[in-house]
Amino acid sequence: MWLELTTLQGEPTLVNMNHVVTISTEGDGSRLHVTLPESSAHSGVAVLVRETQADIRNKLVSGRT
Structure with a gap:
């Protein structure tokens, strides 16, 4: 099973x-x-998860969803 992330x-x-x-x-x-x-x-997974969490956090702070 593969998970595709960006x-x-x-x-x-x-x-x-x-x-x-x-x-x-x-x-x-x-x-x-x-x-x-x-x-x-x-x-590598840990880095991707941190990037994803940071991206979500930034969107929440800026009011974008």
Whole structure:
């Protein structure tokens, strides 16, 4: 099972309990997939959760939903 998140930079990121895959679009329109090592998965998830929480908090403070 994968969870698809979007970073604050607008890049899609796929996360499961073992891997974090970042997907970025290059200048020529091609897409680059980078799979982080298993040891980075949990810390990567923590970073994404913090980014998501910060984004939600900022929207609440500014009155946007």
